[in-house]
Amino acid sequence: MIVNVPNPVIEVHDLTVIYNRKPALWDADFTIPKGKLVGIVGPNGAGKSTLIKAIMGLVPLSSGHAELFGKPLDEVRQKVSYVPQRESVDWDFPASALDVVLMGRYRHTGLFRRISKKDRNIAFECLKKVRMEAFANRQIAQLSGGQQQRVFLARALAQQADIYLMDEPFAGIDATTESAIVDLLFEMRSEGKTIMVVHHDLESAYEYFDWFVLLNTRLVACGPKEEVFTQDLLVETYGGKMNVLAKIGELIRENTFPVREDNSPLR
Amino acid sequence: MENLIEFLSLSDPNVRYVVLGMVLLGICSGVVGSFTFLRKRALLGDAIAHSVLPGVCLAFMIGGTKNPLFLLVGATITGWLSLIVIDFISNRSRIKPDAAIGLVLSVFFGVGILLLTSIQGSGNAAQSGLDKFLFGKAASLIGSDVWVFGILCAVMTLVVILFFKEFKLLSFDPDFAHSIGLPIRLLEIVLATITVLTVAVGIQAVGVVLMSAMLITPAAAARYWTDKLFKMVILAAIFGAISGILGAYVSYTETAMPTGPWVIVVLSLIAFFSMLVAPKRGVWAQYVIQKRNQNKIHQENVLKLFYHIAEKGDQQFRAARSLDELLSRREFPTSILKRTLTALTKKELLDKVGNNQWKLTDEGEERGKRVVRLHRLWEVYLTKYLRIAPDHVHDDAEAMEHVITPELEAELDKLLDYPATDPHDSKIPR
Ligand SMILES: Nc1ncnc2c1ncn2[C@@H]1O[C@H](COP(=O)(O)OP(=O)(O)O)[C@@H](O)[C@H]1O
Ligand SMILES: [Mg+2]
Numbered sequence: 001m002i003v004n005v006p007n008p009v010i011e012v013h014d015l016t017v018i019y020n021r022k023p024a025l026w027d028a029d030f031t032i033p034k035g036k037l038v039g040i041v042g043p044n045g046a047g048k049s050t051l052i053k054a055i056m057g058l059v060p061l062s063s064g065h066a067e068l069f070g071k072p073l074d075e076v077r078q079k080v081s082y083v084p085q086r087e088s089v090d091w092d093f094p095a096s097a098l099d100v101v102l103m104g105r106y107r108h109t110g111l112f113r114r115i116s117k118k119d120r121n122i123a124f125e126c127l128k129k130v131r132m133e134a135f136a137n138r139q140i141a142q143l144s145g146g147q148q149q150r151v152f153l154a155r156a157l158a159q160q161a162d163i164y165l166m167d168e169p170f171a172g173i174d175a176t177t178e179s180a181i182v183d184l185l186f187e188m189r190s191e192g193k194t195i196m197v198v199h200h201d202l203e204s205a206y207e208y209f210d211w212f213v214l215l216n217t218r219l220v221a222c223g224p225k226e227e228v229f230t231q232d233l234l235v236e237t238y239g240g241k242m243n244v245l246a247k248i249g250e251l252i253r254e255n256t257f258p259v260r261e262d263n264s265p266l267r
Numbered sequence: 268m269e270n271l272i273e274f275l276s277l278s279d280p281n282v283r284y285v286v287l288g289m290v291l292l293g294i295c296s297g298v299v300g301s302f303t304f305l306r307k308r309a310l311l312g313d314a315i316a317h318s319v320l321p322g323v324c325l326a327f328m329i330g331g332t333k334n335p336l337f338l339l340v341g342a343t344i345t346g347w348l349s350l351i352v353i354d355f356i357s358n359r360s361r362i363k364p365d366a367a368i369g370l371v372l373s374v375f376f377g378v379g380i381l382l383l384t385s386i387q388g389s390g391n392a393a394q395s396g397l398d399k400f401l402f403g404k405a406a407s408l409i410g411s412d413v414w415v416f417g418i419l420c421a422v423m424t425l426v427v428i429l430f431f432k433e434f435k436l437l438s439f440d441p442d443f444a445h446s447i448g449l450p451i452r453l454l455e456i457v458l459a460t461i462t463v464l465t466v467a468v469g470i471q472a473v474g475v476v477l478m479s480a481m482l483i484t485p486a487a488a489a490r491y492w493t494d495k496l497f498k499m500v501i502l503a504a505i506f507g508a509i510s511g512i513l514g515a516y517v518s519y520t521e522t523a524m525p526t527g528p529w530v531i532v533v534l535s536l537i538a539f540f541s542m543l544v545a546p547k548r549g550v551w552a553q554y555v556i557q558k559r560n561q562n563k564i565h566q567e568n569v570l571k572l573f574y575h576i577a578e579k580g581d582q583q584f585r586a587a588r589s590l591d592e593l594l595s596r597r598e599f600p601t602s603i604l605k606r607t608l609t610a611l612t613k614k615e616l617l618d619k620v621g622n623n624q625w626k627l628t629d630e631g632e633e634r635g636k637r638v639v640r641l642h643r644l645w646e647v648y649l650t651k652y653l654r655i656a657p658d659h660v661h662d663d664a665e666a667m668e669h670v671i672t673p674e675l676e677a678e679l680d681k682l683l684d685y686p687a688t689d690p691h692d693s694k695i696p697r
Contacts, residue, residue, distance in 0.1 A: 020361065053442070056442075056445075056446045057445070057446075058442050058445055058446065074448070077446075077447065077448040078448075080446075081446075082442070082443060082446035084440065084442050084443055088440070088442060089439060089440045090307075090439075093305065093438070093439045093496075094305075094490065094493065094494050094495055094496045094499050095435070095439060095494075095495075095496060096494070096495075099435075099496075100439075103435075103436050103439070103440070103443065104447075106432060106433070106436060106447060106449065107447045107448060107449070109432075111430075111433065112429050112430075115432070139494035141494075155443075159447070
């Protein structure tokens, strides 16, 4: 089930990525409309990270291509922001939280140039948006996992992009950070940004996102949540993974997906 | 002493060349090596160093001279070639990068030794001293070498300054660097080139075998002292320079001592010293922090113990307790308990009354009560929110009671709606 839209902001054509002769992403073909919060869902090793990296041109493509705003990435790079998985970097690097956020301004600063006062102000404002301004000068290794994730988000905000591709921003963070990030994503969506998020937890997924990409090496489904977040398609996505299947069944039986109540832990 | 003054005056031109050469090399290695270190490419540095040998030998065989510039070109070519081969093998075959590095290192070095042996057998008059590339011979540095070192060092430092923020991002998060459209291929080539050049310059002085230590050790030592990349690079350069001077000095006073190995010895001492005494990251600092935490935990546990004894027994929270009574209620090594009681008395959380008897002060009672409260609140949280069975929550709470901050306590209390009792029906004291 693939719902295609007119005038998409993200358009993926026959995208295939093969590592060492083993396909990680097989012939994905879909479109994403503007201003949606999109969840990319699938089991471990389904190629979720690979899909984002392929769109960002970070892995060699075996076939296909992606277009953003109807153009190749190189023409619109300034409007696209990538948030890598938190574990993909070594946080023991000699840098402060503000240093990392400033990296989101490097493209605006330009090669050989020094970072300007204006860039510094923008970076600091972005730290404020994720409520991390008190930690601006803290060495990044001394931040908690949730705080590190917020620093990554602040860096993405500093890019002032229109499309955001985020790899597991909710992995390994505390409930406070999760709700803060969700609020931020909602706010960004209301400003017309398009955000694709790799997400693990099915329970919260239905509540957070309004569009889904279901992935298991090949594209299982893509479309509005009401149409694609169904038992059949989820079972197809998760294949033989029994424990997950049981959970899906349970969720479906409860009929509605639980809406997070306001008394989530430690908000 | 006389030696030292004579050495420092640099009046002997030979000493001047050696010292200058080693200082320049030290600075270069520190600056360039910082990025090798942060990108975790130490092994790659070693591979480059070994792969430079065949280049030097070939340059000599073709040119027949020991002109430093000529040998440098040869060294740079095979150094670069080794990088390309490593890249090719790890991308195009199933061989993992570390294995590819090992493979290339051995093969290039083997070829280098072969060429060296054949040169030495050929009886070429100019060949004497070519084997210095194995272990280095800084004492033979001459004016033209120092010029080459100086110019290259200046160029490389300039390159690092120009590309500083780009190299920083490339080292921290190459995927992100790529995603914002930085020319990472170019940046990597530039970084690899200055690394190869540094190694090519350095092997004359410290030799193939020790060059990778020269590249990595200053950065590793500097990392202990600062959390700022810029400061780290400067410090690494300073450490490199200092070890260059000291190494040259040792071999000046003891002529039988080689400079290169002594430079590395000094560097290792600096690194070792940094590891031990650096603030925050050093072993000693870590030990002190750990000790302090441990003492805090002991003290809180003792205050809690006073509270528990009263709660479970006579309800006299301010009654005096003897050492034996305390020991009978909670397992404590006697020496630690005594030490902790003394510390608490000093902090006026306990009053010592009579012989081996202590009682809580106002503040001591408050603190003991708080620890008990945190313990029980955390147990409620675990059972209520994480659905952990009540008989499994004690150990976790035992640890958390020392960690929870007042802010977190307030949040926890509010979230749990100010519970009166814990999962074991003990009262939560307020
Ligand atoms: N750089 C790589 N080299 C080889 N195989 C890879 C690489 N990256 C990912 N893979 C493989 O590709 C598959 C998809 O990976 P990934 O996109 O990370 O999955 P997900 O993010 O959905 O968990 C996995 O089987 C993984 O082992
Ligand atoms: Mg992934």
